[in-house]
Amino acid sequence: MPEQxxxxxxxxEHYIDRLFIGIEEQQKLRDEVIKGGKCPGCEQxxxxxxxxxxxxxxxxxxxxxxxxxxxxxxxxxxxxxxCEYGREVQRxxxxxxxxxxEEKGVPRRHFKDNSEIDTKQPSYKATKNWDGWGNLTLCGxxxxxxxxxxxxxxxxxxxxxxxxxxxxxxxxxxxxxKVRYTVLPYxxxxxxxxxxxxxxxxxxxxxAAILVIDELGAESxxxxxxxxxxDVISHRYDNLDYAATxxxxxxxxxxxxxxxxxxxxxxxxxxxxxxxxVDGKNMRFER
Numbered sequence: 424m425p426e427q428x429x430x431x432x433x434x435x436e437h438y439i440d441r442l443f444i445g446i447e448e449q450q451k452l453r454d455e456v457i458k459g460g461k462c463p464g465c466e467q468x469x470x471x472x473x474x475x476x477x478x479x480x481x482x483x484x485x486x487x488x489x490x491x492x493x494x495x496x497x498x499x500x501x502x503x504x505x506c507e508y509g510r511e512v513q514r515x516x517x518x519x520x521x522x523x524x525e526e527k528g529v530p531r532r533h534f535k536d537n538s539e540i541d542t543k544q545p546s547y548k549a550t551k552n553w554d555g556w557g558n559l560t561l562c563g564x565x566x567x568x569x570x571x572x573x574x575x576x577x578x579x580x581x582x583x584x585x586x587x588x589x590x591x592x593x594x595x596x597x598x599x600x601k602v603r604y605t606v607l608p609y610x611x612x613x614x615x616x617x618x619x620x621x622x623x624x625x626x627x628x629x630x631a632a633i634l635v636i637d638e639l640g641a642e643s644x645x646x647x648x649x650x651x652x653x654d655v656i657s658h659r660y661d662n663l664d665y666a667a668t669x670x671x672x673x674x675x676x677x678x679x680x681x682x683x684x685x686x687x688x689x690x691x692x693x694x695x696x697x698x699x700x701v702d703g704k705n706m707r708f709e710r
Contacts, residue, residue, distance in 0.1 A: 448472055448494050465496040465508055467594060515595055516581055519602040524574070529612050533570045540575075544568060549699045550576040555583045555633075557663060558656070560670040560691050562679070563701035569671040572701060573635050576669050580633050581606050609633065616642035619651050629658050632665055639672040640682065653687050660690040676700070 448470075452463060463470055476488040496508070521534045540547060550572045553559055559576060561569040584606050585598060609632035617624055619642050628634050636655075642648050659666040670691070672679065676698050680688045692698045 448474070448492075452496070463496070465506075468496050468508055469493050470496045511595065512585070512598060513578075513582065515599055516585060516602055517578060519599060520578060520581055520607060523603070523607040523610070524577075524612060527610075527612050529574075530570075533574045535571065535574075547572065547575060549701050550579065553579060553697070555580040555667060557695035557697070558660065558668045558670070558691050560672065560679075560696070560698040561701050562672055562675055562698060565673055567701050569701050570637060573637070573669045573671050577610065577633065577635065580667060581610075611635070612637065614641070615639045615652060616648075618655060619643070619648040625651065625655060629655060633667045633669070634659065635669045635671070637671050639670050640674040640679070644682070649683055653683060656687055656690055660695070663695055 452470075455463075471491060471493050473489050473491055476490045479488045496506070517536070524534070525531060542548075542551075547568075549561060550559070553576050555576075561572050563569050581602065585602060588601060611628045611631035611633075612635040613624060613628055614637045616638075618628055618636065628636075636652075639652070642652075656668065659668050674682065676688075676692075679691070679698075690696060
């Protein structure tokens with residue numbers, strides 16, 4: 424095999440060196456974020472850096488030569504709350520999702536802007552670390568923010584899926600399009616009695632990528648409704664590769680077990696499930 428020309432070798436090595444320096448820069452930024460670092464200031468997910476030219480030898484006249492590299496900013500994917508561009512993406516996702524949920528009949532009282540969210544609320548803390556996988560059940564008294572927490576969990580689910588598709592060339596209009604047409608149509612939000620009362624609704628919610636069952640336990644108490652809800656949750660549990668379920672209920676975990684039986688509780692609290700009791704005062708009476 425003929426030896427590669429020296430000039431081409433140098434160019435290739437130079438390119439590889441620049442590539443690895445870009446990776447090192449990204450790792451450095453990640454480390455800074457984990458330690459509480461702030462946004463380095465990027466433009467649509469891209470950061471420009473002036474760095475030493477790796478092709479220049481030490482102790483030579485060109486040692487101080489600089490080059491400019493542009494690398495993807497890892498910050499808003501890792502922690503969008505600390506990133507200016509990430510916050511803009513979050514705002515776009517929120518607006519599109521709230522509009523879609525309103526069209527689906529979800530009451531506006533469950534929606535809050537980022538600036539209005541009290542991060543100390545038990546309902547917010549309940550969903551902040553949810554990874555968007557499996558079953559999430561929110562138990563609590565009337566007015567403690569369970570439905571608001573479900574909306575927060577939905578926003579996190581949407582954000583996780585959008586972030587996977589964002590790269591350095593993704594602009595805001597493209598993100599808006601992705602949210603509206605490739606993510607939101609796979610969300611269903613239904614109250615438990617609606618699932619029990621309508622066969623077509625049951626068919627749709629079984630297939631949804633993510634389903635919110637609101638007010639579980641407020642439906643008529645009979646063997647028929649209990650069997651239907653058990654069937655829906657069991658079907659989704661058996662298809663966890665694509666299905667996530669969020670449930671809100673005024674019932675305690677003990678009351679859930681008594682009403683729906685051990686099979687449903689196994690799916691709600693097992694390896695792929697999480698039951699959270701949302702404590703706190705009734706927020707509907709706050710002024």
